[in-house]
Amino acid sequence: MNDTAVLRQPFVLRFATVGFIVFWTILAAFPLLWITLMSFKLPIDAFASDPLRVIFGFTTLRERGGLSVTALVLGAFALWLAYHGAEHHGRRFARYLALGGREWLGWLLAALVYVIALILGLFWILPAIVRVVEAILSHIPVLDYLARPMMGLTMQNYRAVWIGYRFYDNFINSMIVTTGTVVISLTVGTLAGYGLARTRSNVAFWLLIAALIFRALPHSVLVTGYLPVFIHSREFLAPLWNWHATAWFFHLFSDQPPTLYGQPLAVIMVLVSINQPFTIWMLRSFFMNIPAELDEAARVDGCSHLGAFRRVIMPVMWPGVITTGLFSFLLAYNDYLVCSLLLDAQSQTMVPAITSFFNRETTTTDQVQAVAAAVSITAPLFLLVIVFQKQIVSGLTQGAVKG
Amino acid sequence: MKPRIFLFFVGPSLFLMTLFIAVPLVSVFVQSFFVTHQVFHEVTTKSCSPGFMKQTCTESTRTEPVLGPDGVPKTETHFVGLGSYRSLLKPAAVKAAFSAAGNGIGDLLNIDFYRALRFTLTFTLVTLPLVIGFGMLTALALNNVTQAVRGPLIFTFLLPFIITPIIGALAMRWLFVGNGIMADALNGLLSQHFAILAHGWSLELLMLFFRVWYVAPFAFVIFYAGLQTVDRDVMESAIVDGASRVERLRYVIIPHLAPLITFVALIHLMDAYRVFEEIIGFSSQAHRISLQWLTYDLLVPDSSGNRAISRASASSMLTLIGIVILLIPLLRRAWREHLGRG
Numbered sequence: 036m037n038d039t040a041v042l043r044q045p046f047v048l049r050f051a052t053v054g055f056i057v058f059w060t061i062l063a064a065f066p067l068l069w070i071t072l073m074s075f076k077l078p079i080d081a082f083a084s085d086p087l088r089v090i091f092g093f094t095t096l097r098e099r100g101g102l103s104v105t106a107l108v109l110g111a112f113a114l115w116l117a118y119h120g121a122e123h124h125g126r127r128f129a130r131y132l133a134l135g136g137r138e139w140l141g142w143l144l145a146a147l148v149y150v151i152a153l154i155l156g157l158f159w160i161l162p163a164i165v166r167v168v169e170a171i172l173s174h175i176p177v178l179d180y181l182a183r184p185m186m187g188l189t190m191q192n193y194r195a196v197w198i199g200y201r202f203y204d205n206f207i208n209s210m211i212v213t214t215g216t217v218v219i220s221l222t223v224g225t226l227a228g229y230g231l232a233r234t235r236s237n238v239a240f241w242l243l244i245a246a247l248i249f250r251a252l253p254h255s256v257l258v259t260g261y262l263p264v265f266i267h268s269r270e271f272l273a274p275l276w277n278w279h280a281t282a283w284f285f286h287l288f289s290d291q292p293p294t295l296y297g298q299p300l301a302v303i304m305v306l307v308s309i310n311q312p313f314t315i316w317m318l319r320s321f322f323m324n325i326p327a328e329l330d331e332a333a334r335v336d337g338c339s340h341l342g343a344f345r346r347v348i349m350p351v352m353w354p355g356v357i358t359t360g361l362f363s364f365l366l367a368y369n370d371y372l373v374c375s376l377l378l379d380a381q382s383q384t385m386v387p388a389i390t391s392f393f394n395r396e397t398t399t400t401d402q403v404q405a406v407a408a409a410v411s412i413t414a415p416l417f418l419l420v421i422v423f424q425k426q427i428v429s430g431l432t433q434g435a436v437k438g
Numbered sequence: 439m440k441p442r443i444f445l446f447f448v449g450p451s452l453f454l455m456t457l458f459i460a461v462p463l464v465s466v467f468v469q470s471f472f473v474t475h476q477v478f479h480e481v482t483t484k485s486c487s488p489g490f491m492k493q494t495c496t497e498s499t500r501t502e503p504v505l506g507p508d509g510v511p512k513t514e515t516h517f518v519g520l521g522s523y524r525s526l527l528k529p530a531a532v533k534a535a536f537s538a539a540g541n542g543i544g545d546l547l548n549i550d551f552y553r554a555l556r557f558t559l560t561f562t563l564v565t566l567p568l569v570i571g572f573g574m575l576t577a578l579a580l581n582n583v584t585q586a587v588r589g590p591l592i593f594t595f596l597l598p599f600i601i602t603p604i605i606g607a608l609a610m611r612w613l614f615v616g617n618g619i620m621a622d623a624l625n626g627l628l629s630q631h632f633a634i635l636a637h638g639w640s641l642e643l644l645m646l647f648f649r650v651w652y653v654a655p656f657a658f659v660i661f662y663a664g665l666q667t668v669d670r671d672v673m674e675s676a677i678v679d680g681a682s683r684v685e686r687l688r689y690v691i692i693p694h695l696a697p698l699i700t701f702v703a704l705i706h707l708m709d710a711y712r713v714f715e716e717i718i719g720f721s722s723q724a725h726r727i728s729l730q731w732l733t734y735d736l737l738v739p740d741s742s743g744n745r746a747i748s749r750a751s752a753s754s755m756l757t758l759i760g761i762v763i764l765l766i767p768l769l770r771r772a773w774r775e776h777l778g779r780g
Contacts (some may be wrong), residue, residue, distance in 0.1 A: 044582070048683070052582045060574050060594050062651065066609040069619065073612070084622035141622060158450050223450045230447025238441075240776055242448065244769065249459045253712045253762050254753040255733035260462025263469070308458030311451055340443050358715065369602040372635060372714060372730075376737055386602055390718065399617070406612060409605045420600050424593055427600070432663035 067413065074407040075188045076123035078399035081406070092187025099189040104181045105172060113161050117153055121422045122200045127147070139353055146422065153418075192407035202388070202408060208299060210385040211369065215303035216367035217360050220310050225356060227311075228318025229344055233327060245318070246312035254309060254372045261305060265377060268295040297379035306367050313366075314359055317343065317430065321355030322348070361423055367417070385412050443605040470751035472524055474515040477504040522752035526551045544707045551753070555734045558760075561646065561728070569706055570699060573657020578687075580658075581665045592662075599655035607719020610648050611635065638725035645716045645726065653709070657702045664698045665691070707764050729757045 044052075071088055073081040077099065080092040090096075091337070095101065095284035129145040171176045196202045231239050232349075264271055272292035276285050285292075295301040325348060332344035368386070389412065392405035420427065439513035478501045486495040503511040528549050546552050580591060598606060613620040614634045625631055634640045669689060675688050692699075714730040717723055723731065736750035 048582075050717060051580045055575065055579045056583060056591065059572075059579070060591065063598050063655070067601065070609045082617040084617065084619070086619055088617060099528070138779070177543070226447045227451035230444050236441070236444065238444070239448075241770070242452070244772060247768070247772070248765060249455060249511055251708045251765055252459070252463070253714075253730045253733070253754070253757055253761070255714070255730045255750075256466060256758060257459060257462050257738060259469070259733060259747065259750045259754045260466045261458075262700050262745065263474075271560070304454070305458055308454045311455050311459075315451055341446075344447075365600065369604075371602075371604050371718065372734060380535060386604060389604070389608075391481050392559070402612070402615075404607070409608050412605055413601050415600050417597075418594060420593060424589075424596070427596065428592065428659055431659045 041317065052288050070406050070411050073191070073403065074192055074410045076403070077187075077189060077191075078403045080187060081403045082399050084113045084146065091185065091259075092189075095187025095189050096184060097187075099187065099191070101184040101187040103165075103184050105168050107162065107167050107186060109168065109213040113156060116155075118421055121149065125422055142353075142357060143413070149422065150418070168284065182274045192403050193411065195404050196392075196408045196411065200404075202385070202394075202411065205383055205385045205388040206411075208378075208382055209386075212302055212306065212374070213364055216306045216310065217363045218312050219303065220307045220363045221356055221360050223307065224311065224314035224359065225319050225349075225352070226344075229322050231315060232322035233330070246315055250312040257305075257309065257384060258373060258376050261377065262296075265295040265301060268292065296377065297382050299378070299382055302374060302377050303367075305373055306370060309373070310363055310366050314363060317359050317362070318355060321352065321359070324355075325351055353427065354429075357423070358426040361419070361426055362430055364419070365416075388389055447647055463650050465752050469515060469748060470755050471519060472515050473518045474513050474523065477512045478502065478515050479504050483761055518748070522748045523756070525749060526752050526756065542549055550727065550732060551756070554727045554729045557642070557726045558711060558713060558728045558730075560642075561649065561713050562707060564646055565649045565653070565710055566703060566706055568646075569653045569657050570702060572650060572654040573702065574661055574695075576654065576658040577661035577665055578691075580662060592659075596655050598652050599659075603652060603715040604719045608717050609647055610644065610651070611720050614644060631666045635720070641720060641725050645720055645722065648716060648720075649710065649713070653706060657706070660698050661695060664695045668694050678705045678772070704768055708761070711760055713766060729760070733757065 069089070074087065075095075077095045080088050080095050083089055092101065125145065128148075129141040132141040132144040132148075138375040172181055173183075231243065269292045275281050276292050329351075330338075330340075330347055332341040333347040336339070338346060369386075373387050374384045375390070378384065378387070385408075389405065389408050392401065392408050480499050481502050482497060482499045484495055484497045486493040506512045519729055530553070532546060533551075534540050536542060548554055576595060578594070580588060584592075611620050614624075615621060616633065616635075621634060624634065632640075634644060672690055673686065676690050680690065712730050713728040714734065715726055717726070717731040723735070727735075733750050733753045736746040736753060739745050
């Protein structure tokens with residue numbers, strides 16, 4: 036469109052737009068930013084009523100040391116670099132690592148390399164650079180002020196949470212549950228999504244409607260159904276272990292029927308199923324975008340349905356699969372209700388485990404530790420949004436635009 | 439695609455959904471009419487101690503769980519009909535509340551179920567227009583700034599929606615907790631001490647605010663994507679015809695986004711009706727509870743380690759009624775479209 040007088044925005048409108056955007060940005064980021072700041076401070080600074088004390092942590096600085104302006108500037112630059120690198124070169128890097136055209140492998144390797152590089156960079160390389168720069172600056176008369184610590188920072192809350200309270204156990208449990216959920220959900224979901232996208236039968240319609248209803252179910256309703264069975268699963272499953280036709284098969288796994296309560300594998304299956312309605316809707320709409328002529332051509336050339344699916348459709352489906360996988364990941368990672376009711380204390384994931392921190396919240400030390408645990412849970416999600424922002428946006432809009 | 443091949447593709451998913459969604463649903467329905475509890479019997483023991491002239495004997499009666507042959511406490515299940523529903527809905531108490539001596543609505547809201555229902559419905563209906571409104575505002579505002587800053591802004595706007603809801607609620611709570619930064623700012627503003635987390639109404643407002651903060655990014659992303667597909671020709675002809683900015687918004691943009699608004703509204707209704715994480719995050723159970731939290735609370739073992747499965751099932755079934763009402767319009771639309779296509 037031409038830049039005519041009609042299109043030029045009145046000053047009031049531009050001012051209101053910018054004002055609203057600034058307001059909303061602060062609103063969206065402030066709570067998270069603030070608890071991140073709090074988590075690095077001693078309790079007395081974290082819950083101070085003077086905001087400057089929370090930001091600069093005067094007591095923390097005096098007792099535990101802190102960061103200088105140089106360190107902050109270099110740190111901010113490193114973070115910008117990490118964000119920029121992921122946003123602009125992530126895709127190319129993933130393509131580069133996609134050995135043998137397997138794009139999922141590329142993404143997985145790229146994510147792995149990125150996380151390792153980030154950890155190495157932030158905890159080893161960056162501190163080394165900062166130390167060198169600070170050492171140089173401290174010999175220059177006026178600039179030495181930049182090398183002096185001015186913002187208090189302590190890792191003691193994180194140390195207490197991760198080492199003292201063995202939060203890494205919960206982290207490992209979370210990883211087991213989320214990885215399992217994503218892998219199984221995608222395997223089962225892509226098959227179903229493809230089947231549903233390539234059929235015109237009435238059954239498919241009813242299946243999709245049923246999935247829609249299932250998606251709306253509160254999870255507590257389903258857990259009410261699982262709990263009695265999971266707790267007494269030994270009795271419920273006994274016939275499978277005793278009946279001679281199936282016994283040999285189940286005895287391969289264990290001598291006795293397992294108690295499903297507290298089993299990560301059982302929770303994985305539950306989360307996969309709860310997530311299935313959403314997964315098949317989303318993957319179906321991705322498959323609908325791939326022209327049916329493509330698999331027809333493959334079928335004419337002598338591929339079976341499964342062969343066409345594997346050789347022709349899957350290679351062009353990776354964006355859709357990655358997007359759906361992200362949402363499966365978020366569901367499993369963020370889940371509180373299912374994990375807290377079906378897992379016991381030993382196999383608990385991170386999100387339910389945090390309740391033990393804030394229920395204990397009697398002193399401010401406990402509170403700051405709970406804050407540190409909360410920030411620890413958020414950090415991986417933060418990375419996820421940085422790397423996969425485009426996929427998340429496309430995934431969210433996919434369902435809406437299609438119907 | 440032949441039915442056999444279709445079944446091969448859809449089979450695993452269908453199996454999982456049947457086993458883990460459909461079957462539990464039926465079993466919850468059945469469970470809600472039965473109560474299972476341990477079998478106890480009274481054991482009378484007579485203990486005597488030697489005494490002068492006569493033994494002193496005391497008889498004591500205790501109730502003990504009956505043990506089965508394998509040493510596990512025996513349980514029995516019996517049919518209670520609508521008993522579990524009655525213990526949740528408390529019809530007698532409702533009648534008393536609305537009788538001459540009763541306190542009407544005030545008394546009704548003292549019963550957990552109605553308290554939860556009231557909060558859930560208020561929560562769902564109040565947040566709906568706010569989420570759509572703020573989502574639309576942010577989308578329009580972002581659509582109005584230069585391309586270069588949009589990427590980082592989308593990233594920031596999206597954050598509340600991606601992080602774990604409970605963590606978001608906790609972050610909000612730590613700002614408003616007794617010595618949190620916002621609580622202090624608020625006290626300074628009011629020049630008196632006001633504990634926002636200790637009053638039911640202020641806590642409820644905070645929970646509504648949190649939900650809008652958390653879901654508005656979802657509405658924003660959908661609307662923003664919709665704005666990118668507004669037909670330029672229509673827009674240009676509107677400009678040529680002299681439509682003002684407001685008129686263009688009213689007659690071109692909003693109608694274009696109408697299906698997306700319906701979509702966001704439906705998803706939001708479904709999700710807000712399931713409100714649960716806020717109750718945990720803000721620890722609001724003393725003041726405000728929701729329907730899903732009610733079921734959750736019945737499932738958590740009580741002090742003697744028992745779970746009220748039967749009442750939880752009844753509460754689940756009652757929650758489902760609301761979902762069905764919400765879904766009816768959606769299903770009717772889908773059915774009509776299906777008929778139109780076929």
